[in-house]
Amino acid sequence: MTAAPTVPVIVNKIIEYSTLINTGAELNIITINVANRAGLVMRTCIKIKISLHSEYISRFLGIVENILISVGSVVCRVNIFVTRSAP
Secondary structure, eight states: OEEEEEEEEEEETTEEEEOOTTTOOOOOOOHHHHHTTTTOBBBBBOOOOETTTOOOOEOEEEEEEEEEETTTEEEEEEEEEEEESSO
16 A cells, blocks of 8 residues: 655644645644644634544534645645544
């Protein structure tokens, strides 16, 4: 099995994290550990849960809105949902 390609992403100008980038994704997701390390403020009053093909179900802990991320020289702001851990 081949590992999925990852790229280094700088989150909130604070931490660099290696992640899979899917430009066609409907949702952006980050773990609570990374959100805490980056000092991100999370809004917790959301009611969304995900159900994966593997039948793993997880509720989001919150959302970080308008977060600054950069991949190389490309910088943009996105909303990212926060979860406990990767499935």
